Amino acid sequence: MIGLDSNVLVRLLVGDDPGQSERARRFVDRRCTPESPGFINCVVLAEVVWVLSACYGYPRSEIANALDSLLAGQDRVIEAYDDVRAALDDYRSGRAEFVDSLIGHINRTRGCEATATFDRRAAKLDEIFMMVQ
Secondary structure (H helix, E strand, O other): OEEOOHHHHHHHHHOOOHHHHHHHHHHHHHHOOOOOOEEEOHHHHHHHHHHHHHHOOOOHHHHHHHHHHHHOOOOEEEOOHHHHHHHHHHHHHOOOOHHHHHHHHHHHHOOOOOEEEOOHHHHOOOOOEEEOO
16 A cells, blocks of 8 residues: 555646646556555545645535545545545535544544534534534
8 A cells, every 4th residue: 555645636636737647647547456555644635625725726516526536446545434424525515624524523433522623613513513612
């Protein structure tokens, strides 16, 4: 298994640099297989969301679709897959930002009763967040 960094994934998703995009595609095609999948960790996913939003101006729906494409396939392993999927569902519905929701879901899975926050939007996910009063 080999880890994949956000810059490789962004090249695959955006294709803005033809040379790097082609190199990324060839690398993933050659090195990431069901027998030896590429590993995508949660920090990388958070960075991909930030880059697609802040640098490329992708709307929420396109970012959600891009994440869906990364979660699909037998040639990659996603860290905390169930938490990522739940965070993506929250993000797609507009209930929370992806990273905020991911933090809450990971913490819940790890045994936290809730995640304390000052973030009013995140606190709307009251099943996983609580406002610090």
